[in-house]
Amino acid sequence: xxxxxxxxxxxxxxEGAIASLNCTYSDRGSQSFFWYRQYSGKSPELxxxxxxxxxxxxxxxxxxxxxxxxxxxxxxxxxxxxxSATYLCAVNPYSGNQFYFGTGTSLTVIP
Amino acid sequence: xxxxxxxxKFQVLKTGQSMTLQCAQDMNHNSMYWYRQDPGMGLRLIYYxxxxxxxxxxxxxxxxxxxxxxKREFSLRLESxxxxxxxxYFCASSVSYNEKLFFGSGTQLSVL
Numbered sequence: 001x002x003x004x005x006x007x008x009x010x011x012x013x014x015e016g017a018i019a020s021l022n023c024t025y026s027d028r029g030s031q032s033f034f035w036y037r038q039y040s041g042k043s044p045e046l047x048x049x050x051x052x053x054x055x056x057x058x059x060x061x062x063x064x065x066x067x068x069x070x071x072x073x074x075x076x077x078x079x080x081x082x083x084s085a086t087y088l089c090a091v092n093p094y095s096g097n098q099f100y101f102g103t104g105t106s107l108t109v110i111p
Numbered sequence: 112x113x114x115x116x117x118x119x120k121f122q123v124l125k126t127g128q129s130m131t132l133q134c135a136q137d138m139n140h141n142s143m144y145w146y147r148q149d150p151g152m153g154l155r156l157i158y159y160x161x162x163x164x165x166x167x168x169x170x171x172x173x174x175x176x177x178x179x180x181x182k183r184e185f186s187l188r189l190e191s192x193x194x195x196x197x198x199x200y201f202c203a204s205s206v207s208y209n210e211k212l213f214f215g216s217g218t219q220l221s222v223l
Contacts, residue, residue, distance in 0.1 A: 004153075034211060043201055043214035044154070088154065092209050098169055099209060101154040 003027065004091050006102035014110050019076040021105050023089030026070070033065055033072045036088040038104065044088055048074065079109045113137050117202045117215035124192040124222045132187040132218050134202030142208045143185035144169075145177060147198040148217075154201070160185055161208040192222040 006023050013019045021035075032051050036044035048063040050056045050072065056063045062075040072091075076083055089102040115136045124130055136143065145157040156169030160179040174196060176188045185204075189196060199219050203212040 008151075032209070036212075043217050044212075045214070046211050049211055090154075090212075098156045098159065099212070103151060103153040 002102075003093065003100035004089055004102040006087075006089050006105050008103055009106040010108055011105055012108045012110055013079050015079060015081060017079050017109075019079045019083065019107055019109070021074040021076075021087050021089075021107065022071060023073065023091075023102055024071045025089075025091045025093075025100075027091070027093035028067075028070060030067075030070075030091045030093045032092040033063070034090040034099070035061075035063060035072075035074045036090060036101075038086045038088055040085070047087075076107075079107075081109045081111050084108050115202055115204055115213055115215035117200075117218055119218060120216065122218060122220050124189075124220065126193060126222060128192050128222075129188065129190050130192065131189075132200055132202070132220075133184070134186065134215060135184045136202075136204040136213070137183065138204060138206075138213065139182070140204035140206050140213070141182070142205045142210070143179065144203040144205075144212065145175070145185070145187045146201045146203060147171065148201060149198050157187065157200075159208075194222045196220065197222045 035048045038044040050063040050065045060077045064073045086104040088104045090099045118133045144159040146154045158177040160166045163182045178186045202215040
C-alpha cells in the first residue's frame with residue numbers, strides 16, 4: 001500500500017465550478033499535510049498546509065482534513081482556467097522522517 | 112529574490128558518466144532536499160540535509176551521493192549514471208526539517 005494515494009484523473013470541471021481533489025494516507029499518526037500545485041514543466045509550489053481536523057480556507061482554496069478517516073481534500077471554488085495543473089498531496093507521517101507525496105491529480109478547467 | 116536555484120536545467124549523459132547537480136538557496140533555510148520525479152511515481156526523496164553538516168538517505172538513495180557544502184548549497188552527484196536515473200530532479204529547501212518546501216526549477220536529466 002502506498003503511503004499517499006490520489007486519483008490521477010484527469011479531472012475536468014467547467015469554469016466557475018467547484019473542483020474537489022482527494023487524498024488518502026496510510027499512516028494514522030500523520031501530523032502535517034500539504035497541497036502543492038504543479039504546472040506542466042514547472043516545479044511544485046505550495047498552496048495550502050493543514051495540521052488539525054476540519055477546514056482551512058485561503059481565498060478560493062479550502063483544505064479539509066479528517067484524521068479519523070485518513071483523508072485530506074482540496075476544494076477550489078470558482079475554478080479558473082489558470083487552475084489547470086497537477087495537484088500534489090504531501091503527508092508527513094508521525095513515524096517517518098520525510099514527506100510522502102502522492103502521484104498527483106491532473107485538473108483541467110474548461111472555459 | 113532568487114529562492115532556490117538549480118543548475119543545470121537540462122543534461123544528457125551517457126551510461127557510466129558522472130555529473131553533479133548544483134543547488135543553492137538564499138532564504139537562510141536550514142534544511143535542503145533532493146527529489147526525483149518520474150511519471151506515475153510522484154516525487155521521491157533521494158537525500159536530505161536537515162541542517163548544515165548533516166545528510167541522510169531518503170527513499171531512493173542508491174546511485175547518488177550528496178554534499179552539504181554550507182548552509183546555502185547542497186549538491187547531488189551521480190558517480191556512474193544509469194538509464195534508470197533518467198528523471199526530473201528537484202532541489203528543495205525549508206526553514207526547518209519537514210516544514211513547507213520551496214522548490215527549485217528542476218533539472219531534466221537523460222541517461223542514454
